[in-house]
Amino acid sequence: MDRLDELLTAADPLLGRVDQVLSEIGAPGGHDVWRELRRVRLLPGDAARAVAGLRPTAILDAAPELRADARAYADLADALPLASGWTGEASEAYEKARRSAAEHLNGGPDSLGHRMAATADLADSLTAWMLRIRADLAAVLTEVMPSIEAIVLITGDQLPSDQAAAAAAIGSRLLRVVADGYDEAEDLLTGSAELQTPLLV
The missing domain is CATH 1.10.287 (Helix Hairpins)
Structure with missing residues (x-):
């Protein structure tokens, strides 16, 4: 269990509230959260839980x-x-x-030995990426959990427009770190495209 696992349990009510407000009330027009929602195609809570589901130890060995x-x-x-x-x-x-x-x-880039070494390099890179995105998300959660926006959402006694603005502010920060992280992962996989080409026997 790392910092993200610890934080996610405590942050679950807030994440649920962020998702609920964005789903039911929406967000201010033109807010950055709309762009991040299009990038990730998940609500902030779901996106955070998806990152928490990444297990570096599964490929570390x-x-x-x-x-x-x-x-x-x-x-x-x-x-x-x-x-x-x-x-x-x-x-x-x-x-x-x-x-x-x-x-x-x-004997070369298409040999079994080279493929094995390249796959090991990819495994190392993916492990480092998982650790990095988990740490980045944990850092953002640490910042937003005690924020004024979090208080607005958890108390729930503010105007709907205020709740929408609070949810958008928290949601955009969470989604941005997830979106940027997944862009990095896509670059890693694109860079290893040769591993997807079957070897000729």
Whole structure:
């Protein structure tokens, strides 16, 4: 359990109120929250819970295993015996097959070893991203929970327009950190597009 998990339990009533007000009353026209809602396509509470559902530990252990597999492919490629001591067409055919197998195992960007290493790099990057977005969201929750806007929403005895403005102010801050974080994740996945291309056997 990290800071976000701790805060989310305490913030749940506020997040529920933000979502309720935005759904039932709306937000002031032209407010930034409308742009952030279009970016995320979730209400602030739902977006916060989606981030809280990210579990870095689920992939944290994957990277070392993938790197070990990459080393194993490299070792296997190096261990393929040369066609020493024999000559002729059979020797040439074997050597051609040996080089092809070695290259497939660990010879370039499309080799199994390279793919494993690149996948491990992606796992490390995604783990760091999850930790970062969770920490960023926790920081925003720490700031908005004791805010005047939060008091307006929790007490619920203000004018609907005041409640809408308060919900929009909190919602836009929460949604912005989620939207920016998910843009970063999309960039990470776009940068690893080659991993989505099947290997030719």
